[in-house]
Amino acid sequence: MQVNNSEFKPKIVAFCCNWCSYAGADLAGTNRLNYPADVKIIRVPCSCRVNPMFILRAFQRGADGVILCGCHPGDCHYTTGNYYTRRRMTLLFSMLDYLGIEKERTRVEWVSAAEGAKFAATMNDFVETVTKLGENKRLEDLRCKEK
C-alpha cells in the first residue's frame, strides 16, 4: 500500500524525565504552545532510566520515531544520570545507523523545566522530520501492526 505522506501521521514516543522535560512539556501546555498530538509522552524518573530495549520496544510496538528528553547535562536531578544517558544513546543510535536504520528517527534533546517553548519547537521539528521519512519499515514488527 502506498502511504500518502500528506495524510501520514507519525507516531512519536517521547521519553521525558520527570524533573525537567516532563515539566517542560507541562509548561508548553500551560503556555498554549502548539505541538502535534502524535507525540505520546512517557514519563520516566530520569533519562538514564531509559534502557536501550525501551527504544527498540517502542519501534516494535509501532512508533515511527523515538525522542528522549532529559535535563541539560549538569542539571540532572540525580546529579549524573544524563551523562550516562548521553554516552549510551550516542552508541545505540550510532549502532542503529550502522544497521541501516534511519538515524533521524531517534533523537536526544535536553529540555529544562523552563523551556516550554523549546519543547514545543523540538517536537514540531521532530514530527516534521519523521513525517518526511514516512512509516517505520526497517524496525517494525508486523505482528504489532494495527490491522
Added chain:
Amino acid sequence: MQREMIERAKALLADGTVNRVIGWKAGEFDYDITPAVFTTAEELDAGFLYNDLCAANLSKYLIKESRKEGKILAFLKPCDTYSFSQLLKEHRIWRDHVYVIGVPCEGKVDVDTVKSKGITGICSMRCDGETVRVETLYGEESIKKDEAMADRCLNCKSKKHVVYDELMGEEGDVLDSHRFDMVEKLENMTPDERFAFWRGELSRCIRCNACRNVCPACTCEKCVFDNDASGIAQKAAVDSFEENMFHIIRAFHVAGRCTDCGECSRVCPQNIPLHLLNRKFIKDIDELYGEYQAGADPDTKPPLNTFTQEDAEPSVIYERGGNK
C-alpha cells in the same frame, strides 16, 4: 609446545599446586577441538591437545571452575588473557583459585574459512608451519595458513599476555591491526546498502544463543533473553525486528567490556560476522571517548560506567561520515 605443556601440567598436578587442568581435547573431528578439564596425568597424556586448531577461549569456563575446591591450571592464549583480565576486573573470577600459564598463539586455523575456500568433504586437518594440509574425501589438499585463518586472527590485536603466573615462549607485543577496516567499509556505504548487508546476515540467525553462551563478557546469571515474560525467550526469531533486537541488545550489553576476542563469530553456526557489531561499538568508543581496550588495564574505568562533562552530544552521529 604440546609436549612441554603436558609436562608442566603434570609437574604442577604432582606437587599439588593445582588439582585440575583446563585445556583442549580432540572432538569428533580434527577441527572441532573442545575445551576440557583434566584431573590426572594419564588423562593429560591421553587427551590433552594444543595446536593451531585449538581456538576456544577458556577464560569463561574459569568463572565456574574458580569457585570449586582447589586451584585450576589454565592455559591461556594472548587474546584469552584479555577476557580473563576483564573478568577479574568485574570480580567474576576468583584469582587465587586459578594458575595461569600464558601460551603463545600464531593464529588459529578456522574450518569455516577453509570451507569457504572451496575445500569440502574434510576428513582431517593438520597444520604444518605455514601450510595447512587437509585430507578430504576427494584427495589431499593444501592451503596457506594465512588463507585458512578467520578475520579475528588475520587482524590479531595483540600477542601480549596481559595476565599470567608463568609464561611459555616469548613475551609478545600489542600489534597494529587493521581490525576496523570492514567496519569502516560498512560505515562508508549508504544506509540502504548497510541495511541490505545486515538483513542478509542477520536473517540467517536461528537464535541458537551460541554467541551469547560463548561470550566471555556475557556472564549474567540471568540473561534478559531468558526472561519468559519478554516474549523472546527460548525461541527462534520470527521476524526481522526480533533478529535486529537480539543482535543490537547482545552487542550493546557487552559494549565497553568486549575485548574483541571474536568467539561470537567463531561459534556462529550460520557464519554471521557478529564481531562486526562489537567492533562498531569499540570503534565508536575509541573515537568518541578515547582509546579503550577492554581487559588491557585493570585500573581504567569502563567507558559506559563513566563520563566526562565534555562528552560528545548524541547529535554527533548526524554529522559524522559522508554517506551517513
